[in-house]
Amino acid sequence: MHLIETRDLCYSYSGSSRALDGINFIAPRNARIAVLGSNGAGKSTLFKHFNGIFKPTSGSILIRGEPITKQNVREVRKFVGIVFQNADDQIFAPTVELDVAFGPTNLGLDEETIHHRVREALHIMGIEDLAGRVPHHLSGGEKKRVAIAGAIAMEPEVLVLDEPTAGLDPKGIHDLLGFISDLKKSSGMTVIFSTHDVSLVPEIADYIYVMSKGRIVAQGTVAEVFSQTELLKSVRLDVPHYPKLIKSLQEKGIPVSMAFTFEEAEKAFLEAFKGRS
Amino acid sequence: MFEELLEDIAQKNGLREVNTNLKLATGLGAILLCLLSSSYFPPLFIALVLTGAILFLARVDPKTYAELFIVPLWFAVMSVAGIILISGGQDIFWKWDILPSFSLSITRDSINQGIFVFCRVLGGMSALCFISLTTPMTNIFTVLRQWRIPEIIIELMMIIYRTIFILMDQVVQIYTAQVMRLGYSTVKESIHSCATLCGAAFIASWDAGEDLVQAMDARCYTGKFAVLGENRPVERGPLLALFAFLSLSAAVVIFSGNSTII
Numbered sequence: 001m002h003l004i005e006t007r008d009l010c011y012s013y014s015g016s017s018r019a020l021d022g023i024n025f026i027a028p029r030n031a032r033i034a035v036l037g038s039n040g041a042g043k044s045t046l047f048k049h050f051n052g053i054f055k056p057t058s059g060s061i062l063i064r065g066e067p068i069t070k071q072n073v074r075e076v077r078k079f080v081g082i083v084f085q086n087a088d089d090q091i092f093a094p095t096v097e098l099d100v101a102f103g104p105t106n107l108g109l110d111e112e113t114i115h116h117r118v119r120e121a122l123h124i125m126g127i128e129d130l131a132g133r134v135p136h137h138l139s140g141g142e143k144k145r146v147a148i149a150g151a152i153a154m155e156p157e158v159l160v161l162d163e164p165t166a167g168l169d170p171k172g173i174h175d176l177l178g179f180i181s182d183l184k185k186s187s188g189m190t191v192i193f194s195t196h197d198v199s200l201v202p203e204i205a206d207y208i209y210v211m212s213k214g215r216i217v218a219q220g221t222v223a224e225v226f227s228q229t230e231l232l233k234s235v236r237l238d239v240p241h242y243p244k245l246i247k248s249l250q251e252k253g254i255p256v257s258m259a260f261t262f263e264e265a266e267k268a269f270l271e272a273f274k275g276r277s
Numbered sequence: 278m279f280e281e282l283l284e285d286i287a288q289k290n291g292l293r294e295v296n297t298n299l300k301l302a303t304g305l306g307a308i309l310l311c312l313l314s315s316s317y318f319p320p321l322f323i324a325l326v327l328t329g330a331i332l333f334l335a336r337v338d339p340k341t342y343a344e345l346f347i348v349p350l351w352f353a354v355m356s357v358a359g360i361i362l363i364s365g366g367q368d369i370f371w372k373w374d375i376l377p378s379f380s381l382s383i384t385r386d387s388i389n390q391g392i393f394v395f396c397r398v399l400g401g402m403s404a405l406c407f408i409s410l411t412t413p414m415t416n417i418f419t420v421l422r423q424w425r426i427p428e429i430i431i432e433l434m435m436i437i438y439r440t441i442f443i444l445m446d447q448v449v450q451i452y453t454a455q456v457m458r459l460g461y462s463t464v465k466e467s468i469h470s471c472a473t474l475c476g477a478a479f480i481a482s483w484d485a486g487e488d489l490v491q492a493m494d495a496r497c498y499t500g501k502f503a504v505l506g507e508n509r510p511v512e513r514g515p516l517l518a519l520f521a522f523l524s525l526s527a528a529v530v531i532f533s534g535n536s537t538i539i
Contacts, residue, residue: 051495053494074497074499077496084495086488092435092492093503098435098503101503103497105501106498108501134415134442136446154496
């Protein structure tokens, strides 16, 4: 049984063409799934199906093997935490602390548990010092963290992040990646995230979906997806620098083995150089 | 243009850590005394004391405070001028019969009445300023919950509070974008830009509202807003200060009776 599964999911916004067309998406337990796609590919629309905000026009979505109904939608939303692209839409309470407490409060937890969860979530995101601040005084990166803290305070099993790195500075991106890989070790939470910044993907993802114009055009492991250079180009995406460079070197007859992350590439180049000297 | 809002000042004022109930009692008590007084002097006294408190205890920048005061003061001056000219009375100093049944006059009574109203405005304004400059809204929410105000009202207040800032941000962004492209260079252009600004702000807020509902639903909204945070304890110093202020003002109200300025 998969945590999230969609079968031939289609969705049309009223009065316009198909936003999603025959999506078959699977999220297994304890996975890091990247959804790649250019602007307007349908990533956000797909994500909004994962917790029942949008209902499929046709096809189905199963959460832990069950369709989303009025009766279980609360359970589903507790199970799947979504952080939208624009943090401003998501932070609606007057202070950071109150905003993070919003989810737990609505789950009907007692006050002590709420306090504990809020502290925990702020601690995980490293923003304890922002607790009493008002949201409109926060920077973009801080708002993003608050929004993520708001989602993890509900202790979901699947965390869905829509463009989590958009608008973050390099340090912010680095911290976020660290946090995503820590989650895997600490809680076994499945993370699904969308991005069009392909260079980040090999570092954290273990499975990739590529979307274009509402369809899934490719899927597979990092190596499988990033070897399809032409396809990625045709959907307005790019191949990360390391595989791109290595591929071009290979074509010029230099024996370097393929690598996707910084560490792999470093190793591959060291080995290639050892062979020469 | 919109850089510093009242709320920003309240967030970092010198009296932020004082118990919210005490601050509200100061402001509301002052307004009540201004209304009870039938002489011009007590409201003036209250205005002076509270202005002193705002400037020296809360350490609000005098220039900001003055700017804040100017707009309502302008209204007050105009209405007081009206009151002085229209209301009649004894001891006429000056009179002008414009029409057979209507005349403008300045009398002893009308001047007294005008000054009285003006002082009341000053007192009330300074009391409101005192509350809004020393007490962040977030603290007021906590207090409202303690006072057992219905949840729905507090919740609406909280959402409105947050939405104001989102809307404000959007308005500032659109305004800046317009200014950068010379949107306010001529009068005609200004009117057009202003209209576009209003329209765009409306659409933006509509969208923001829809997003807000989705965001709340995504976090299992069932009609509950967290109100955490403790009120600060009532400390002796501020409590004594409040007591002294209110009793002194009450004494002034009683002893000044009906005294008038002329």
